[in-house]
Amino acid sequence: MEQQTSLLVENILYIKNVVCPRCIRIIWEQLTLLGIPVVQVSLGQAELSRPLLAVEKETLKSALEEYGFSLLEDRKSRLVEQVKTS
Template identity: 50%
Template structure:
């Protein structure tokens, strides 16, 4: 039994993982594991048809990645998304460069240069954009105070969060909370 690891762009949530697992099963593959951005399948007696998989993934809003550098970029994005949207407060206090380098097992400077050259923004800017999207989400839910949100997302103070929020959105968090007219983006579309 051979196994194949697939790298899939835009697979950024639990619902995405379920869709990918279902679609791969529907194609007749034994799904061994699905995590953010990755799926591992067994090919018992059936040769993997990557074009068939690519088409099904595309039909569901995903993209099958082939190139090593593109896979690394996607892994950096997924590490940041995991950290910001699913991480614990303690993880957000960790140095981001150490977190990403440790998660991918590669030199941060290499990853940073690669990311910037492919995406046109720095990893730090991408992290800020993801954090601001998470702040928007928490503001819309209206369950936490701004102070609690700042702590939860690893900001040094409410003022730091407010300044960064206004710089990115043009609104203060309290004004955003009042008007709620600026739509939130899906986390895979944050830099667009």
């Protein structure tokens, strides 16, 4: 449960390398294909309507890595990514 809490803050996933509308579309499509209820996707993050299950998280990580994206699972990684993109 601790790991899931660090991944989701108010049902928000932080995703590395989401830099354009095409990236946003790919993230949206992958979430939808996996049956994960998505509310909104924007640059660097996706808002879900509920927390991810552990198995969903692992499946999503694999699916996103195929397209060059990665989940930012801890606060430090998110901060570093925010500084890089600012």
